[in-house]
Amino acid sequence: MTADAHAAAARAAVQRSLAGQRRPLREYVFHLALLVSVALALAFLVALLSYVVVHGWDRLDANLFLNQPTALLRRIDEAGVQSAIFGTLWVISLTALFCIPTGVLAAIYLEEYGRREMWFNRLIELNIQNLAAVPSIVYGILALGLIARPPLNLGFTVITAALTLSLLVLPILIISSREAIRAVPNSIRDGSLALGATQWQTIRRQVLPVAVPGIATGTILALSRAIGEAAPLLLLGAVQFVTFNPSGPDSSYTVLPIQIFNLATRPQEGFRTLGWAAIIVLLAILLLMNSVAIAVRNRYQKRW
C-alpha cells in the first residue's frame, strides 16, 4: 500500500515537472524555418505552373498542333509548333531504341557479373557516376566533334540528336536499372542456380521479370530528361529554322525545347505567348510521363 502510494506520488511529481518544462522558443522557430523552406520550394512550383498556364492558355489551340512555326510577326497568331512536336517524337523514339537496351545490359553486367574487386569494374562504376554529372553541353561538344562531323559524319540529323541524347541519359538509366536489379533478393538467384539454371537463364527468367517495374520507372524518368534537354542540340543544328516534319532518321529536325528557346529570342508579344503555350505542351508531356513512372513504381513495386 505504502509502496504504491509512493510510486503514485513520484509519478505525479515527475509529470508535474515535465509539464512545466516548456520546449524553448528556438525549437518552434527552427521547426517553422524548416517548414517555410519546404513551402518556398513547393510554392515556386505552383507559381511556375500557374504562371505558365495563365499566360499560355489562350494560345493552346488547334493551330499550335496543326501549323508550322513562322518567323513573321504578322502570321504569329496562327503559327504552331508542329515540326517541333514531331521532331521530339522522332528523336525520343530513336533515343529510347538506342539507350534502353544498352543501359539495361550494362546494368546487368555491373550487378550480376562484374566483381567489385576488379579494377576495371570499379573504373566503370566511378566513370558512370561522374558522367551523370557532366554538363549536357559537353555532350553537345562531343557530338559536334565526333558524331555530326567526321569520323561518324552523320550530319545535323535526327539520328545524331538521338545518339547524343542516348549518351547523355545512359548514366542515369544505368544507375536506376542497377538499383532495380539490386533490389531482387539473392534467394531467388540461389534457388534458380540450385535447380541447375545457368547464370543467364537465371537473369533472363527470374531476375529481369521481377526487376522490370523498377527498370521501367527509371527508363521513363531518363527519357523525360532527354525530352526536356536543349543545350546539346543547340550545337547540333536543331536551332535552324525548320518548318517541316522530319521525314526519317537522316532528316533535319527541331524539337520542342529548342523551339521554346527560339521563341525566347524574339521580343514581341506574339512569340512570347506562343512560347508559353509550347511550354504547356512540353510540361504536359513530362508530367504525364512522371505520373506514369510513379504509378508503375507504386503499383508493381514489391517489398521483400
Place this chain on the structure above:
Amino acid sequence: MSVTTSTVPGAAPPRRSLGRSRPRYGEAAIKVVLVAAATLSVATTIAIVISLIPPTVRFFDKVDVGDFLGGTRWAALFKPPAYGVLPLVSGTLLVTAIAVAIAVPIGLATAVYLSEYAHPRVRRTIKPVLEVLAGIPTVVFGFFALYAITPLLQDWLPWAVEPRNALAPGLVMAVLLIPTVASLSEDAMAAVPMELRDGGYALGSSRMLVALRVVVPAAFSGIVAAVILAISRAIGETMIVYIGLGAKPTFTANPLVEGETMAAYIAQAGSGDLPVSSFDYTTIFAVGTLLFAITFAMNAISIRLVRKYREVYE
C-alpha cells in the same frame, strides 16, 4: 523422408563431375555483349576527351595559356579578337554564387525536415513533388527567368536592372538546385544510424539539437558532396543562363547587368554553324575543355565524399 539416396548402401556412388559438363558458348557470348555495353560509358568519357583535345591544341597554338586564363576581355568572334576567359568565368561564378547561396540553406532545411521531422506520409508526398521540380526542363526555367522574374526585378529597381541580368537566372537556378541538394543530403542523413540519435535524446537533447549537433555533423561529408554537386551543376547549366543572362561577356560582379557564362558561350558559338577549319571553331572546344575539367574535378571530389560516408555507416 526415409528415402535419401537411390543407391544401395555400401555401393560406390555414381561418378559425377561437379565441374562444367560442356562449354557454354552462349553464356560466354552474352557476357561479351554485356561487357561491351558497360564499356560504352568509359568509351564516352574517352570520346569526350578525344573530341576536346585536337581543337584545343589548335587554339593554344595561337593563344598563350596565360593570356587565356588571365585575360579580362573575351571577344572571340569579333575583330580584333580577345581571348581572355575571365569574363566568362566571372559570369559563371556570379550566377552560381547567387543560385548556391539560396539553394543550399533551403535545400538543407528541406532535407532536415524530410529526414528528421516529417511524418512518413508527408515525406512520401513531398519527395515526388521535388522530383517533378527537378524534372522541369531548364529551357522553361530560362523562359521564366527572362519573362517573369526579370520584369518583376525591373519593377523594383527600374534604373539598374537590364533586360538580361545575372540575378534572375541565379534565383531561378536556385530552385533547380534545391531538389539536388535536398535529396542527396537527405540520403546522407538517412544513413546516419538511429543509435546516434537515440544517444542524443538519452542525454536530454531536443529534436533541434539532435538534428543540428548529431545528424548534420554525422552526415557532413554527404552534405558537402551534395553542395559540390550542386555547384558543378550550376557551373555547367546552359539554357537558363543563355536565355536569362545573355551573350555579352562582361567582367563584373554586378548581378544586374548582362553577361555570359562559359556554357552559354559554347551554346552561342556552337549554334552559329562555324566552319570546322576556322579558328573561331576551336574557341568552342577551348572553353569546353575548361568547363569539362572544372566540373569533372568537382564531380570526382563529390563522389569520393559520398563513398566516405557510405563506408562509415553502411
